[in-house]
Amino acid sequence: MVRDAVGDLAAYPSGDRARAAVAERHGRGVDEVLLTAGAAEAFVLLARVLRPRRAVVVHPQFTEPEAALAAAGHRVERVILSGAFTLDPELVPDDADLVMVGNPTNPTSVSHPVRILRSLIRPGRTLVVDEAFADCIPGEPESLASVQLPGLIVIRSLTKTWGLAGLRIGYVLADAPTIAQLAEAQPLWAVSTPALAAAEACMTPRAIAEAETWARQLATDRNYLVSGLRSLGAHVIPNPQASFVCVRLPAVRLPLREKGFAVRRGDTFPGLGEDWIRIAVRDPDTSDALLKALEVTMNTSPTR
Template identity: 70%
Template sequence: MTEPQQIDEADLLHHGDAEVGDGLADFAVNVRSNTPPEWLAARLRASIADLAAYPDPGAARCAVARRHSRAVDEVLLTAGAAEAFVLLARVLQPRRAVVVHPQFTEPEAALRAAGHEVERVVLGKDFTLDPEAVPADADLVMIGNPTNPTSVLHPEAAVAALARPGRTVVVDEAFMDCVPGEPESLAGVPGTGLVVIRSLTKTWGLAGLRAGYLLAEPNLTARLAAAQPLWAVSTPALVAIEACCEPDALAEAQQWAIELGKERTRLSAELSSRGLYVVPGARASFLCLRVPDALGIRALLRQRGYAVRRGDTFPGLGPDWLRIAVRDRPSNDALLEVLSELGI
């Protein structure tokens, strides 16, 4: 399970946006629909007036620190979560790097691009985390929580159990704000060797802006900052980070997460009633399901105007897996109707 494997790097570089096309209803990308909200869009438009000046990350960095009750020097702002993965891969020099799969493929792709060998721990039944499955001498472990594409939320205690002296544990929490109250988050838990990565892309619809941040011990954030290009995060992205950490924004995100949970539960039950296996306990903005000939179903859905995410490019899944974003009820019902027409 944990032996090094030959990897098709092209698979690692396949993302949901590649599934989307003109005229297709998008159930492939996990960005919240109808975003950014107007109040945030207005703040972004106003930031254009300041583009003549170089970006100043101070206010946004302080806002993130306040949100998570962290020291300012434990915060590194990044051009989305993807930059954080690249910086870690370039700065760290692991002897034995392990990525827990299935999960977002960019962390492994970044490690490989930086010349590191990567081992995989592939989770078993229902994709629940067993910390003992990770080799004891692994000095770098990367895991998602909630995990893309399975939508599984690992208990905080299980993720924290991965930590040990001499090991860096990187937790991708890009979808944690899908969970009301974020009870399993480690973002507010300072610890030697613990790195938490967050993104604004999903909840606020800012994939094109590239806004995220990393939380870690000051020594590591300083090393990563030294490897980061100057002014890596743009003024509009800094404005977005600061705005989305404000109490009103957090309350809005919380309410969205509650409503998302209700619709996700309903959609999961509808799919399960058709005899499909839906990974249980989904907590993110998508469902992961197993269906015979998933690639063929995906192709038929595209013919009917619907894009879903293929699962076979995720290590640990295969050709019988799909990931489906949870949208609003009318959109989800339209997809269910098409599935019924296809005999599913």
């Protein structure tokens, strides 16, 4: 579908079909869906439209939501999780009228139970849930994408599972008035014709079934990686659910890079430090090669 869309590039893009496909996928009204140029644009639009008195971002998580709020002139407070990095609703101030949280969270790979997220919803508060990695979990049991509740905004991305980071496609799910406000703030024709075609293709029953199969294989590959990491004595954040794991290992990132393995540094995420890294889940052969390189690195590290 994306290749076919190239023939339509002379015309301005129309998102009607893609928007309807997303709405059907989640059992929402079409007026409850806004297509965006990736999740990043959605955060910028929210920062421009919302007028919170007390904005709270739950960390560690993707830093773009806080950056977008700060760039729009909002003062942001942080709720920083620790330990198993599970969300305790009591940590969120009662008078916070905007709360942003990832689920599953980047970079911790922790999935917060839907009952915990629901407990954060209350009159006068907007809850924004970043579900960019929700389709990593078979059946998406903790997703709120199909839930219609006052003040709830869900952001989804199609660039992760489908490897479309360069195409820039995501969407926002919320009540119709909120979507209308966001649409007013969005530039005209923000989503390209190929990206719209990709969105439509990713909503088909065939694509949904393929994503489910991928998520089940991901769980197997993730368990394999986690088992190998723990056998080396690495501390892995418990019960990871996304396409990566978060690991506490000092002084290994740069040596691994020299051996041909790039892992994400953790010290740029509030609540983590330089001892933390995020490792992508790959097939067992790739994981074996990484684990071998990691074992060599750990055995030669001066800190061990």
